[in-house]
Amino acid sequence: MKYSGIGGQAVIEGVMMKNGDEYATAVRKPDGEIEVKKDTYISMGEKVKFFSLPFVRGIFSFVDSMVLGMRSLTFSASFFEDDEDAGEPGKFEQFLDRVFGEKLEKALMAVVMVFSVIMAIAIFMVLPLFLANIFHRFIASQTVMAVIEGIIRIVIFIAYIKIISNMEDIRRTFMYHGAEHKCINCLEHGLDLTVENVRESSKEHKRCGTSFLLIVMVISILFFMVVRVDTVWLRVVSRIVLIPVIAGVSYEFLRLAGRSNSKIMDILSRPGMWMQGLTTTEPDDSMIEVGIASVEAVFDWREFLNKNFPEKQG
Template identity: 80%
Template sequence: MKYSGIGGQAVIEGVMMKNGDEYATAVRKPDGTIEVKKDTYVGMGERVKLFSLPFIRGIFSFVDSMVLGMRALTFSASFFEDDEEASEPSGFEKLLERLFGEKMEKVLMSVVMAFSVVMAILIFMVFPMFLANIFQHFIKSQTVMAVLEGVIRIGIFIAYIGLVSRMEDIRRTFMYHGAEHKCINCLEHGLPLTVDNVRNSSKEHKRCGTSFLLIVMIISILFFMVVRVDTLPLRILSRILLIPVIAGVSYEFLRLAGRSDSRLVDLLSRPGMWMQGMTTKEPDDDMIQVGIASVEAVFDWKAFLNRNFPERKA
């Protein structure tokens, strides 16, 4: 395997791929054609040198991925809006337009992202602590309590993924997620980017965001086994304040995993790869074509193969 440097995300009926500062979102429109939008995004780590340092860059890389993901998601959703609703803005939309004008979309995006982060912290970090706290009268060991809290956290995460995957739109997004992974795996294993080669490639990849989230939860167990506080308010505060630290450590592991063929790293990556069995599904050929279109808009895969796999002709 050769590291390509490209990464991506599934969106509504499409795939976003990023290479350096360039990214492209390819969407299968309702009429069956593929629309590709190419743009640039300079990450926070490039704009501020401090943000690119190890164990710090993971935090800002996560913020970058959220911003970029929202942009790509907004673009893909624009093809599937209800015409009647789009032609007649609601009273709330008119109020927002008066208040924020042309900045309305950015303001809404910021609010949605902030709300999503807060809800994720409450559901996946704070709520498991409260559930585990029920057993503190029976379990005196702080180590066991930290492990129990982590198991509950992972259980909630798995249940959430299992629940949302039952929705038809989410299931199709997971199929595009599979197409994204397959395209990257196809290239990084030295195969020309064709529908047949992509179809036969793996839908699991070590740099996946699903793996990142699971790694965060596993590493949080280790942190909370060491960081011990007595009162409930301080425990809540510790769960919130340690999130950037845990995210930074998790990002460094994921970064290493994406560039390494070490058996130990592969073994440690297994849990995240297993979780991808829930968040990636086998795509059809139409979805694979969308993934290929997104890659080709930002990445010269033929030059990559000729440079890294000279024995194979792209």
């Protein structure tokens, strides 16, 4: 495997791919045509050098992915909005429009992201602590309690994915997630980016965000074994305060794993790859075509193959 530097996300009926400062979102419109939007995004690490330092860049990379994901989702969703029932905007909508004007969309995106982060912290960091605390009266060992809390956190995450995967839109998004991975795997294993080659490639990839979340949950167990405080509320504070630290360590592990071909890293990455079975599904050929269109908008895959796999090129 050769590291390509490209990464992406699945969106509504489409795929976003990023290469350097350029990214492209390809969407299969209701009429069957593929619409591709190409743009640029300067990461926070490029704007502020401190944000690009090891163990610091992880949390800011996560923020970058959320911002870019929201932009791409907004673009993809625009093709599927139902305007038939749209009436006159209500008083609240008119008020927001007067206050924010052209910046309304950005303001709403910011609110959605902040709300999402708060809910994620509450559900996946704080709730497991309170559930694990039920066992505290029976178990004195803080180490065992940290393990129980971590297991509960993983179970909640799996249950959450299982529940939302029953939604038709989410199931299709997971298929596009598979198409995204298969396109990147196809290139990084030296194959021409064709529907046939992509179809035969793996839908699991070591740099996936699903793997990152699992790594966060595992590393959090190790941190909370060491960080010990007396009261429940201090433990809640510690869970929140340590999120940037845990994210930073997890990002460095994922970054190393995504660039390494060593057997040890492959073994350590395996649980994250298994977890991707929950968030990636085999795509159909039409979805693969969307993934290919997104890659080709920002990445010269032929030059990449000629440079990194000359023995395979005719």
